[in-house]
Amino acid sequence: MQKIILFILVLLSQIVFSASKITETEKLKAACKVWGFLKYYHPKAASGQLDWDNQLLEKLPKIEKAETKEEFSLILENWIEELGPIKELGPISASVDVDYFDKNFDLSWFNNSRVFSKKLSKKLKFIEENRFQGEQFYVYGVERVGNVGMRNESLAHPDFTNKHSKLRMVFMFWNLVEYFFPYKYLMDQKWDTTLEKIIPLAIQADNYDDFYKVMAKLCCKIDDSHTDVYLYSSVEGFKPDKYYFPANGKIIDDKLVVTEILGDSPAQADDIKVGDIITKINGQTIKEIILEKKDIICASNNAKYLDKLVKGILVSISNTVKVEFLKNGQYITKTMTWFDYHDSHRNEFKKGAQQKKEKFKLLDNNIGYVDMGIITQKNIPDMIAVLKDTQAIIFDLRSYPKGTCREISSFLSSKEINFVKCTLPDFSYPGRFKWAKMKKNGSDNKDNYRGKAIVLLNEKTQSNAEWSAMCFQASGNTTIIGSQTSGADGNISVFEFKGFRTLFSGMGVYYPDGRETQRIGIVPDIEVKPTIKGIQEGRDEVLDRALLFIETGK
Template sequence: MSRTLLPRFLLTLGLVAWTASAAPPTAAPALPSSEERLAHLARLWGQVKYRHPALAYKDIDWDAALVAAIPQVEAAGDAAAYAQAVQEMLEALKDPATRVLRPDETPEGTASSAQSPARASDRWPAKEVLLLDLSAPQPETLRADLAKAKAILLDLRARGLDAQAPEVMWRALGDVLPLLLTQSLQVPGERTVFHSGYRAHTLPPNGRFNSSLLTTSGEVIAPRGQGKPRPVIFLLDDQSPVDARVLTMKAQGLAQIITEGRLDDGASAEKTRVELGAGLVATVRLSELGVPLRADAVLPRRARSEGKDETLQKALELARKPVRKVKSREVELPPGRWRADAAYPEMTYPGREYRLLALFRLWNVVELFYPYKHLMDSDWDGALRTFLPRFAQAKDAAQYALAVAEMSALLRDGHVTLHGHPELEKRGIAGGFAPFEVMELDGKPVVVRVGDAAAAPGIKKGQVLETLDGQPLAQRMEALKPYVTASHAAALRYRLWARALSGPDGSQATVGVRDTDGQLKQVRFTRSLRPAPPSGDPWRLSQDNVGYVDLTRLMPAEVAPLFEKMKSTRALVLDMRGYPNGTLWALTPYLTTRKVRYGAVFERNVVSAGESTGRYKFHEELPQANVPLYRGRTVMLIDERTISQAELTGLFLEAANGTTFIGTPSAGANGDVTNLVLPGGIALLFSGEDVRHADGRQLQRVGLKPQVYARPTLAGIRSGKDEVLEQALEFLRGQGNSAVGPPR
């Protein structure tokens, strides 16, 4: 029988025996439903994908392993078939440490097992051979006993002992081991996967999010033994605390190993356990060593106390042989290699297993890496169960793409954007934008800016939109609600109106608009993925010696000339109702009049061997430069179009000089964007970091809050007024309303 088939065969035999013996009064755990089994499979698949070191450098098609396992897991009629189906998926790793445990290895199995195997009570089972039971306290005569011993046996067998025994033995080994050494022992470190945030799969690397293999520093154990090296034999079983110290001594010829039952290098690996239901548990390797595990003798695994201790007898036999010095067998591990996930762009309507792959991938990435999961309105764990039938039963490409969109909308993140699938573009969920900007004013969608007049001849500021291609625009907007998300209600309305006008890049559509004269007219426009940037001068001076700066137009190279021009003004109005051009780092040094160091607090998820969802927190420093300080007052105009880097600009200036915010709350969506890919060529963008005010206050889903509330009106837009700017100028004259929030 091949080595690959043997674990499956033994596992199946063990499960058959377990299920057969699970008669009343102790009933076997119920087999979970098909959907519950798939949910367990999803979690296991994700733990392996993002925490198992082999997937960081080996060519393993982990997607294919899942695709093959899904129908087998669904078809399983009992626990044994279920376990075998899961085990077959894990076989793709060729890793004995990552497997479905035998029933007697689970906590339930251990609790019901027979009494512990006998442990020798004689400290001297043979002349001048010392036996140390490391599960028991060591006597005060230990040093004297070691001095007269010609060979030392260390009993690390833990099977049948209480759950604390391996930890007790591990600690005892640390105390005893130096006393056995007559030369320094260089113990290598272990290697684990480390994800700092989620590295984007199609976007350019931003330097913040990365995946790596980390090797811990090894240790040098100084010798405290005397005389010549003596035979040292470790007695192990499948519950023993096998670590790098034991393996290194074996690899360097300083010790021998006897095992009860066959062991492999998984015995020394750090592992995590994943519940599968039906009383089944899988273990997943989290670490690896460059030192192999090679036993000098393998004996059958004992389960009962009666009978002779054959393992001890074999150890005594080895103790009579002289110590042989061997060359160290330390292995150089291959370097890490990051690869983007397969997007399967040709699968616009993926097969059922690949649709479930999309679900599992999306769920695990959000579960492990989304930094704002704690702010979501819905239970993400429950979302896995809810969307399982939606993905599995999708009848065509449209239903599949809409299931992805609806699930992604649960994130309530203004950065969430989908692209890459034609069915998403048809409905405006992805694709090009209209060449004009719409905001909801007085309950109506109003044109507030025209970006490219040539692409929408006849569109003007102040027009109210009513129809799209002859159908009510509000009706299209309502249809998009399950599939479009944002961080708060106002930002969602803005995105919904924009998406209601969206469609395939380069496509055309006709809107029905109503002018001030009340007449409804039809205007043809062309969509584009790259809306025209704002045009015009980025700054100007008012009669009150107040400077106005449009940060959506200002470029980094223009910052120095700006402050030269504005150095004698008494105040600056910084218009941030849109997206900036990376000017924040050039702008901030001119405005840092406070003695502060940090402008914002960042946190991102860390996935590693130690933590499946830890956090890395750091303070973002304000940029410094040797430039003249501007000491006039500054206000920033904000609304729901103020998003991401625009909000970071606000955070920096809030910390730098206490800039006042005027307008309505910003979008509440900040944190460097990253993305994942799904079958069908779908790319999903989301916020990769949790960004907060410098004092730790929440920004996401709240936004920058204005100290002075100001909102444009339809009448103001039609009359050519900028009511928010006017309110800012009044505030700077000392006549403005300083109340927070909208007027009552």
């Protein structure tokens, strides 16, 4: 009997001991979260009194040696003790004037008993309740808006042979997103999971190019159409040649359809016409390219992803490109010469892209049309004078507008209106976002426009264009026609590093009733998507649908 009891005790002790063991990735993930939390919450770290990067680099070798939760937690407990006492202020009460938006906020990881001791969890909670209340050293609110800006960070390249040096940069950017990206709660993959998956990749990347590709993958996991990642060459000052297909295109049904000729001469040389269907580039099908680029192109939704992808497909570092076309039911492969946009063809490309565009015009049947991508504030009085007595005005927002929504809203609306509300980071409580004052547009105007307002949208409608659409929607008799927009609105935050440049949406944008626009975009009242047949026939199917709606009311 004693032997049986002894066996059970030994077995239980082995189970307990095994349960307390933690993996390297678990330790590094938890260390990242604690280091980032202290960076923005602990008075000495958040105020810039310490070299916080160096603090991490000193602790990582010790953390690496820890084998159990207890050993790991003790290292972090001692670290916090070494930072000195924190003046007890709290719990700090939130101002009665602050209305918090908390879908994005979660510090429950303090209580992860898998990696943290109860004592360490209590220490972290105490720091939260007595957090730093001064001016943050590493981040700030951008002037006039309040979205996050970065400062006092080390932008130097890591030592690509030293995993701790590489992890320092990963941890820095991960925590920047963790605390100051307003849409973390809308990511497809939890940001915690992204950290867990990126840590081994960063450790394995032992050279300049491989490491910054890992950083690009990290950036792209935030699912935000505002986010692009620009990787700089390892050779300082080196700019690789870029060669371009002489046309724009659109992906429809896993095919790339030519939508606009940009260079007449090179297009004629290879018999490229609007409506041509591209099925392969250098032997890869368009569908294969779509699947391949998912990790390195960031977008809020699939419509915008495909739009961004086209730009990458139609550019090459080689001027000789094999392109497979589908013409008249036959597959034809051409070895094409693509041209440098910055050589003698540059003016031709620009001319082809911009010809025959008018800021506004009068269509048949007393219908107005406004190209929001080129009309400016100084053109608005003339536009109103010409179009004020029309039965309808079509505002084409399938491009980026030039800050004219306020003036046009005042023309459309008979009164001042709430059209959007935003969230901004609370730098006194990092990770939390607060509602800003409601945004208004329009003005008291008894002579406002009385006809129908139609807004055309598609995946190119992004940021200020989506903001403008929301403004026009609130103005009154507005109908939205088109397809899913980019799903990325609000001011951007830009981050420049030695090896890469990136950005993300810095503020949350919502309808006055709290409905989300991020990732969803502006939902059309009437959905219309271009078809291959329509493009080949030279029709603008979205505009055609708008004209039909004006005529029939449906």
